[in-house]
Amino acid sequence: MDKAPMNEDVFDRTEYRKTNRQLRLVKRELSQDAVAALAREAVRRLAFKMPRAVKKEDLPSPADIDELCAALLSKSDDAADNFILAARRDGVEVDAIYLGYVAGAARRLGEMWDDDAISFIDVTLACGKLYRVIRGLRHVIAPSILAERDEWPAMFALVPGETHTLGIEIATEIFRREGWDVDMMVGLDHDMLVDQSDRRNYRAIVLVANSDDRLEALARLVLAIRISHPLANLVVAGNILDHHPDILGLVGADATIKDIKTAVSTLRHLIEDP
Template sequence: MGEENGNSGSGISQKREPAIRFLVESALRSVLSKSQSDKPRSREEWVAYLAEAMISESETSHHAAISSLVASGVSSEEVFQKYIPAVSRFLGEMWVGDKASFVDVTVGAARLQALFRNKAQPGEAGWLTRSIPLGQSVLMIVPNFENHSLGAFVAADQFRRHGLWVHMAIGLEDEEIAALIETSGFSLLGITAATPKSVEKCRKIVEYLKTKVEHCPPIAIGGFAVEDAEAVERVTGADFAVKSVREAVERAELSTVAGSALLDA
């Protein structure tokens, strides 16, 4: 019976095949067109797109989103040094604007931090190449009252790109930080401050370290809360407040890798 209808067992008559093929092709073109129109076009749209992927229920969507960004022509260095910090700020804005829950933002921040932790180490293949350390080191301090640590990870990666060793001190008590400084040859101490309240609380840490550590390295305050650097310096007693890693390196007069294409954090 299939042969009598001319469908040769396909279940579709030969007369109907061209029409069905046309409908399928039209549907595919429509899907492709929609996919292309939905693709982010501007940097702001990419940041929003990545932020949504970071808080998605899918465990892999943020990796796919970043891969799409790189495929669009953005370098992996720019992804880590420009886009990820922007996504972090965007997530914070979503939380403040009640567009994302605390859980959503926490999940997103954890995934952003994981991206930095999982990057290749020196000598390994990865999205970013690392500089050869020059012997100087930085202690990045994330106080135990600070809920946002992504900025410290971004800054730490920038310091490494300048050729500096970086040690992370997350959630340590003041006594533990002092003991760590006493047993290590740090050239700079960096304290992250994400909010004005954090700035006020940093004063206690700065006072303690400068009082208890015999040879205390310069202390720099950095983070989203540093808008008026002079005001932050007055409040905290830090040697300087900075808005970028490059500024911290210059103010502390640290030796860095000469001739490198370095980006500000």
């Protein structure tokens, strides 16, 4: 992979700011247990990105990881951003940034949390900063993550815990009659659903939730899929929209499908006019 310094223009400032607003909203609107679950999800998904094809000499040293964690845990809101961007400008490969620095910092944060070396507040703030950075770098890291996946128009998935399948079945049938080749996922738990979504490079992923008590599960699912699908358009559908008018900002999705009549045009617009 090209080791040329990264131009500042490739950093997605819009997505960065959107993610920052989402994290503030999450801490205000969701329970402490829900926020902790999101932090653990971020740590687990980011830490799982283990180095594979990265050259050993390009990986960060323990001292580098310590410095990044210190930046993440500091009171400075942009210290970690500056650290990552400086590393990339210095020529550190994208794979090393993501699989080395980000994953390494996530693992270290997880260990510190388990050892009670840092508090719940510390780790949620640090994980938020780390997640915000990778969202800003989504266009840079996407080729490495999505390599060798075949491109697919869309996946429709029922949020774990939901039992009402009729709506998603009707929507899937309508799209297929319109000529869309879409995958439908129902009855899967969180990890199974994320694993299934990892099999293809979906242009759009529609997450269907009806019950108000599925909000936390939806937020956790969106975060996990964001990490494995940096460029996918994430869409929320179902009766949960009636309960949360601010759901896009809260869970970090891109759009909503409010009814069957506008579903096809909404998704086509997202896919064809990113």
